């Protein structure tokens with residue numbers, strides 16, 4: 001048994017008793033007994049474990065960037081107790097055998113709960129569909145070609161029909177390759193000024209419009225990954241009004257940065273989709289607050305230093321985010337007074353749990369003890385040397401933030417201690 005003493009829950013000091021993997025009791029005080037392991041909460045804030053439905057852990061095949069071990073340790077440090085891993089590893093998780101190996105590896109090496117996505121098409125690009133039925137039975141949390149847009153409508157349509165049949169979601173990286181112009185940042189004033197090729201925002205929204213029509217027809221749960229444009233927000237709003245079973249995620253970087261801040265050819269500002277315009281960013285924030293966008297997901301995308309140096313024209317797309325998401329959103333949205341802490345928990349735990357039918361999002365007696373204890377009061381600087389991820393590729397190094405993880409507990413066991 002583990003006793004957590006003196007933690008703030010909805011602004012009241014409480015103690016929590018954990019037996020096996022479950023929350024057994026929550027009360028103003030609980031007297032410790034000799035058989036209890038005691039965690040002193042020091043009046044820090046206890047929250048349901050955060051849930052990230054979009055991470056890249058790079059194992060197998062690209063372990064110089066990240067492994068299940070380093071990625072999940074970083075997740076625990078970020079306050080996350082459940083993450084959903086993308087299938088764009090090497091080789092791609094596009095068949096039952098590699099899915100089985102991946103599930104076993106996640107189970108063996110993950111210090112947080114790691115759910116696995118499988119691909120829609122072989123190698124993320126072939127004009128086929130994977131064995132969605134079998135991989136759903138095996139426990140894939142959903143199906144996605146993240147990293148690439150699905151270029152052919154019929155391939156997406158067939159995948160939706162199959163996923164609907166087995167009651168699993170399709171997660172879409174929407175990108176029409178005929179409109180990307182081999183760009184490395186958003187198409188706009190900044191790209192012109194810097195002389196860099198720009199990615200049209202239409203490459204995202206036009207494919208999203210297609211998919212929403214297909215989702216309407218098939219009834220599948222369709223989840224939009226890393227939504228980045230104002231047109232996309234409007235399309236999701238309209239689709240929800242039409243009764244489409246759609247959810248959407250936005251990344252912290254698209255909420256906090258825009259292309260007006262890309263003042264030089266800086267690979268740390270390169271990710272897909274790119275940082276969009278100020279107007280897009282404003283629409284994303286409004287969409288999140290009004291509920292059109294359901295959740296925040298990091299799109300944690302670690303790369304080596306070599307891959308993220310030099311020019312944006314040659315650097316890899318993607319930034320890490322799992323260790324900075326909570327503190328950034330807490331500092332810029334909650335501490336600043338825009339929303340309350342419960343809203344952050346809704347965006348980063350409750351809504352992801354609800355949308356994907358997994359446990360979590362609430363601290364409740366009888367439920368798994370997946371939780372995090374956060375110091376919300378002391379300011380600190382985001383530093384690469386503190387990261388547990390192998391990747392330090394983020395434009396947020398040097399930012400001053402609040403919200404530091406003291407403990408992350410998964411199924412009653414300590415996964416991270418600060």
Ligand SMILES: NC(=O)N[C@@H](CC(=O)O)C(=O)O
Nearest residue numbers: 056146147271272301317318
């Ligand atoms: N977001 C990125 O810029 N990169 C991701 C792929 C993806 O999420 O599309 C990656 O795997 O590195």
Ligand SMILES: [Zn+2]
Nearest residue numbers: 146147173225
């Ligand atoms: Zn993507």
Ligand SMILES: [Zn+2]
Nearest residue numbers: 086146147299
């Ligand atoms: Zn991704």
